[in-house]
Amino acid sequence: MQGDFSRTTFDPRKHYSAVLAQQGRVQLDADFNEQGAVLLHQLRTMVADVLGPAVAPAAGGGFAIGAVDGRRPQEDLTISAGRMYVDGILVENDAEATYWTQPDLRLRIGHSADELPQNEPFVLYLRVWERLITALQDPAIREVALGAPGPDTAARAKTVWQVAAVAVTARTTEEALKEFPARLAAFRPTGRMRARARQPVAPADCQYHLPVDSRFRGPENQLYRIEVHSGGPAWPTDPTGCPTPTGPTPTGPTPTGTAVAAHSGAARRGATFKWSRENASVVFPVVSLNGSTARVTTLGRDGKLGLEVGDRVELVDDTIAGRVADDRVLTGPPERAPRLRRVLAVDAVDLLVTLDDQDGDEDCGLGANPFLRRWDHRPAPGTTTAVPDDGALPLVEGGWLDLEDGVQVWFETAGETTPGTYRRGDHWLVPARTAVGDVLWPQRADGPAPVEPDGVRYHYAPLAHVVGQGVDPSPRRTFPPLGG
Known part of the structure; x- marks a missing residue:
């Protein structure tokens, strides 16, 4: 994230459970940010372990894919409102949208790169990551009591989601879900x-x-x-x-x-x-x-x-x-x-x-x-x-x-x-x-040492398999209320 940070220090391989402040010591932004990262890592790991890598609640769940009345699946698809958890990250869609009107991705009508695959089966999937938000994007972050327009203080991390499609050869959902990870692997940089x-x-x-x-x-x-x-x-x-x-x-x-x-x-x-x-x-x-x-x-x-x-x-x-x-x-x-x-x-x-x-x-x-x-x-x-x-x-x-x-x-x-x-x-x-x-x-x-990029960290969840005029929403997993 493009913030004015001294450095980022969280490393899950060190297995730290908390950052402990000491009296009379210099306070650094990296320590505060690492504490937040430690807690998020623990919480998201627990959610993923309990619920699975990609799952929506049966009640209040979102990102169900459906057909748009009077249109082919290759032209547009609906995305339901609600919640979903991807690798333990809470993802929320506040209002029903369609592929072409999703809030976090501006698509260009008439551009072939943005259109859904037309002549082959495809898997519709959810892509999730985090981006930095400052007072430049959200003026409400500024504290007006500190003056107008007010100093730039802490920033925010925002969960961003996009629904995208990847073409597959499989015409059955079972085979498509086996093919899907390999298709995503082709996207990943080396x-x-x-x-x-x-x-x-x-x-x-x-x-x-x-x-x-x-x-x-x-x-x-x-x-x-x-x-x-x-x-x-x-x-x-x-x-x-x-x-x-x-x-x-x-x-x-x-x-x-x-x-x-x-x-x-x-x-x-x-x-x-x-x-x-x-x-x-x-x-x-x-x-x-x-x-x-x-x-x-x-x-x-x-x-x-x-x-x-x-x-x-x-x-x-x-x-x-x-x-x-x-x-x-x-x-x-x-x-x-x-x-x-x-x-x-x-x-x-x-x-x-x-x-x-x-x-x-x-x-x-x-x-x-x-x-x-x-x-x-x-x-x-x-x-x-x-x-x-x-x-x-x-x-x-x-x-x-x-x-x-x-x-x-x-x-x-x-x-x-x-x-x-x-x-x-x-x-x-x-x-x-x-x-x-x-x-x-x-x-x-x-x-x-050679290291992988620090970001962007993407997380993926399959939502539906589309073949011809058929839309199979079964790749989107759900869970019932715990204890219910």
Whole structure:
């Protein structure tokens, strides 16, 4: 979640049952947040153990799938109001909806990617995850007694649900439910990441050289967020394993280089990523958008949290927030994410931010709670373009890629799959600390360990099997009142 956190510390493998405050000690946001995570983990694990991984109450249960009068199942389906538990997470639908009118996913009529499968059986399923909500999205979070508009205090975690469909070959529900897990597995990314700031001696057979001060050189502690912007397979590399630079071809297998310099001027051919030193928490609410000029309510508290010419920003709108986490990006060619815009001018008097042109991107317009989210990557020195056409950086595997101040990341794939696949919206959090001159990252004997993304954590539940004109709702499980 893109909050202004120091770091996240909850790890279920440590089996902590509580966070215990001590007198006279410094209070940290990470400790309070870990206590909440410990309790949620215990509660959700118990619910899943008692009720099962995906179940709705027989009385008051929701997410029952039905036909829409006068329409084929391939055109639309109803979603009943009520509750359901997915991996122990309470999911609530406040009012009956349909596939096309569900509240947490804006679908586009006429776009084939959003339509239900037309000529083959499919399983309709529930996809659940959590997203961050701040006072920007919900002004009621602010305490007006602290002043108008009031300071930004604690944020909230919101459970988000979407009903989606995946095509299957099975024409019986029993066989479809056996096929369903394998279909979901095809969506899951295989990419992993390592991070470091302190570096070993550079390999002699690679043209890249380490800086003299091979440690974290930032002036203050940071929580870096490395996030997949456009999903799909990793960016191509040359046969040596080095990211292809704009100059002479390197000869070493694991060089240090900049991601941007890897493919300057080329069209995007793989997954891309973006990064923020503030966990992507630097945002600017948009009041109006006139062409490429956005009027914002603030330009930040100070220069560190403000906007400068050349910054990359993402125009975010709550009405399309769900699409960022759509796992269909791994089906077929990589889905092209909306292009990150570059700041051309900042008018501090009238609070106007001029962005570069869309270059043919779909203009989402302004919906609920639009804002600009700042990302901190910049083109490498000597390059004239920020290469991939989505404004992000090429996600290259098998080489250390520079971020800033000595912080580097390395992408790789799990198992034998080459190249790895990456899902749009997945991210890693990298705490960097000045006291140790390094990042806080799991280690193993050969150095930084490869880890899966910290999020987004998705949870799934099958709801119905559709074949032709038939809708079988039996995949949605129910439970009677306990003790009844």
